Amino acid sequence: xxxxxxxxxxxxxxxxxxxxxxxxxxxxxxxxxxxxxxxxxxxxxxxxxxxxxxxxxxxxxxxxxxxxxxxxxxxxxxxxxxxxxxxxxxxxx
Numbered sequence: 001x002x003x004x005x006x007x008x009x010x011x012x013x014x015x016x017x018x019x020x021x022x023x024x025x026x027x028x029x030x031x032x033x034x035x036x037x038x039x040x041x042x043x044x045x046x047x048x049x050x051x052x053x054x055x056x057x058x059x060x061x062x063x064x065x066x067x068x069x070x071x072x073x074x075x076x077x078x079x080x081x082x083x084x085x086x087x088x089x090x091x092x093x
Contacts, residue, residue: 005042006067007051007085012040014058014065029053045089048082 015025015036022040023033029050031039038044046054048062055062062078066085 005040007045007065008040008042010065010067011036011046011054014054014060015040018058028057042089045086048079051082 015022020028021033022036026033026036029036031050035044039046051062051065054060055065061068062075062082066078066082068078068081
């Protein structure tokens with residue numbers, strides 16, 4: 001994926017802040033180390049469900065992972081923004 005990898009960068013930031021390796025983090029979310037690597041480098045965009053799982057584990061919002069610092073948006077509105085993010089990422093390929 002070309003362009004800014006906001007989701008991947010934020011996943012990496014929160015993972016490192018909590019002292020987890022990619023392998024440890026992958027085990028927690030039920031993904032392989034290589035999948036975590038792919039999320040962080042932007043070659044794979046995690047599903048909205050995975051983002052939700054990550055946000056619950058770390059006690060942060062899905063919006064934060066998507067690069068939205070503060071948002072009064074509902075879960076449905078965040079899901080719509082996520083879908084737009086994925087569509088734009090595919091167009092950049």
